[in-house]
Amino acid sequence: xxxxxxxxxxxxxxxxxxIVPWITVFGLIAGGVYSLVExxxxxxxxxxxxxxxxxxxxxxxxxxxxxxxxxxxxxAHEADLLxxxxxxxxxxxxxxxxxxxxxxxxxxxxxxxxxxxxTVLFFEQLANCVTLKLCExxxxxxxxxGQAQEFLHQYYPYVCHLRQExxxxxxxxxxxxxxxxxxxxxxxxx
Amino acid sequence: MRxxxxxxxxxxxVLPLAARAQSKPDFTGTWTVDPAKSDPVPxxxxxxxxxLTIKQTGQEVLxxxxxxxxxxxxxxxxxGSESTNQVVGRGGTTPLKSKAKWDGSSLVVETTRELNGIxxxxxxxxxxxxxxxxxxxxxxxxxxxxxxxxxxxFTKDIQFADPCKVNPTLPICGHH
Numbered sequence: 582x583x584x585x586x587x588x589x590x591x592x593x594x595x596x597x598x599x600i601v602p603w604i605t606v607f608g609l610i611a612g613g614v615y616s617l618v619e620x621x622x623x624x625x626x627x628x629x630x631x632x633x634x635x636x637x638x639x640x641x642x643x644x645x646x647x648x649x650x651x652x653x654x655x656x657a658h659e660a661d662l663l664x665x666x667x668x669x670x671x672x673x674x675x676x677x678x679x680x681x682x683x684x685x686x687x688x689x690x691x692x693x694x695x696x697x698x699x700t701v702l703f704f705e706q707l708a709n710c711v712t713l714k715l716c717e718x719x720x721x722x723x724x725x726x727g728q729a730q731e732f733l734h735q736y737y738p739y740v741c742h743l744r745q746e747x748x749x750x751x752x753x754x755x756x757x758x759x760x761x762x763x764x765x766x767x768x769x770x771x
Numbered sequence: 772m773r774x775x776x777x778x779x780x781x782x783x784x785v786l787p788l789a790a791r792a793q794s795k796p797d798f799t800g801t802w803t804v805d806p807a808k809s810d811p812v813p814x815x816x817x818x819x820x821x822x823l824t825i826k827q828t829g830q831e832v833l834x835x836x837x838x839x840x841x842x843x844x845x846x847x848x849x850x851g852s853e854s855t856n857q858v859v860g861r862g863g864t865t866p867l868k869s870k871a872k873w874d875g876s877s878l879v880v881e882t883t884r885e886l887n888g889i890x891x892x893x894x895x896x897x898x899x900x901x902x903x904x905x906x907x908x909x910x911x912x913x914x915x916x917x918x919x920x921x922x923x924x925f926t927k928d929i930q931f932a933d934p935c936k937v938n939p940t941l942p943i944c945g946h947h
Contacts, residue, residue, distance in 0.1 A: 645844045666934055677941055734941075764944070
């Protein structure tokens with residue numbers, strides 16, 4: 582019939598054969614990207630959940646009780662420690678020696694070994710959790726990293742004492758590495 | 772004239788930022804109640820005494836209160852989200868749900884607790900005075916019986932919490 586448009590089935594099939602693999606590839610890529618994003622989100626949620634479990638543990642007994650004891654005893658000895666830290670006539674070595682002696686005397690007199698050891702253990706576990714990427718480092722940094730660093734700054738003489746007494750330089754190493762990286766490679770127990 | 776306008780524009784931009792930066796005081800320290808400057812304690816609640824140790828970071832504030840049952844620890848997030856603390860009293864452990872936020876230079880902590888089936892809301896407005904040597908706490912307690920207000924003045928006797936902030940030459944501080 583004149584003017585009637587006839588479909589060229591051969592050409593259409595050729596075009597379709599050429600397009601279908603591309604659609605399949607795009608579909609696979611889009612699906613793969615979606616799955617990857619979903620997986621990453623799920624993994625992040627899981628890491629945040631693990632981090633929140635640590636925060637909850639930190640805020641509950643017995644750790645909260647240990648922390649209360651440490652804060653209280655620190656305050657009681659604070660004036661003596663401050664006098665050492667503010668003594669500008671001391672060399673860095675003598676400052677370290679006197680500060681360490683003050684902290685170790687406080688730990689002995691006030692029986693703070695258990696609260697410190699338990700807190701070290703907690704922060705070591707948290708540091709491991711961050712290192713193994715089982716905890717979300719951003720969440721840890723915003724919630725517990727400051728506490729961990731300040732704790733290490735206060736009680737590093739006792740950490741050094743433990744390393745020496747147990748002949749194990751790895752004690753609190755993870756804690757130091759994750760939360761106080763600036764002292765890594767330096768001998769804090771000199 | 773143009774220069775004056777420029778300076779005014781800069782001041783208008785910078786001063787609020789500076790004021791904002793200064794509007795978050797640090798309550799870190801150990802504080803003792805000053806009974807002479809504080810409102811009297813309501814009858815039957817014992818004398819105003821004891822110490823309160825506060826440790827503040829950018830994200831949270833920690834209170835260690837020397838209570839009759841031993842040290843009580845309360846931790847509040849400063850982003851306005853809810854914090855739950857467990858308080859040990861004569862009747863056992865009670866959960867406290869609190870929200871802490873900044874109101875200018877004041878730290879406001881609003882807490883609710885259930886006591887024998889009655890909901891009690893407490894609002895504490897905390898600010899520093901006398902160049903940071905004193906802390907004023909206005910406590911408002913809402914109960915079904917009405918509202919009670921009380922002002923407590925604490926004096927500071929704390930010096931520091933992080934040795935590296937006092938002397939960064941300690942080997943732990945990473946000072947070169």
